[in-house]
Amino acid sequence: MTTIFARIARGELPADIVYQDELVTAFRDIHPLAPVHVLVVPNAVLATADDLTVDHEAVAGRMLRVAADIARREGIAERGYRLIINCNRDGGQEVPHLHLHLVGGRPLGPMLQRR
Numbered sequence: 323m324t325t326i327f328a329r330i331a332r333g334e335l336p337a338d339i340v341y342q343d344e345l346v347t348a349f350r351d352i353h354p355l356a357p358v359h360v361l362v363v364p365n366a367v368l369a370t371a372d373d374l375t376v377d378h379e380a381v382a383g384r385m386l387r388v389a390a391d392i393a394r395r396e397g398i399a400e401r402g403y404r405l406i407i408n409c410n411r412d413g414g415q416e417v418p419h420l421h422l423h424l425v426g427g428r429p430l431g432p433m434l435q436r437r
């Protein structure tokens with residue numbers, strides 16, 4: 323069982339990798355929605371946020387901390403940014419490998435459209 327993001331983490335597919343360690347890989351989104359748009363993913367296959375268990379606390383914490391480090395390094399931390407995890411169909415998740423979007427570098431507007 324593999325995914326495009328697991329293959330990027332293993333170096334089997336090209337990506338603009340901005341950070342990697344033994345638990346997570348961070349790379350620029352191929353279709354950026356903001357001046358900074360980085361995806362932080364577990365190196366191991368983990369499909370969705372709904373699959374997180376107590377065994378994933380280290381990797382989930384690492385994803386958050388690495389995103390904050392990258393935001394500081396990209397110079398967007400002080401003005402602010404958004405971290406997004408889409409989960410399953412209603413959440414709009416397209417790639418079935420858990421990923422944290424770090425987006426920023428411009429005002430991002432409201433979190434959700436009112437209906």
Ligand code: 5GP
Pocket residue numbers: 326337338349350351352353354361407408414415416417418
């Ligand atoms: P989702 O909608 O699943 O939360 O977000 C998936 C994101 O992955 C999208 O923003 C999409 O542009 C990005 N993406 C999909 N395939 C690739 C790829 O092969 N490489 C990179 N760098 N980003 C990808």
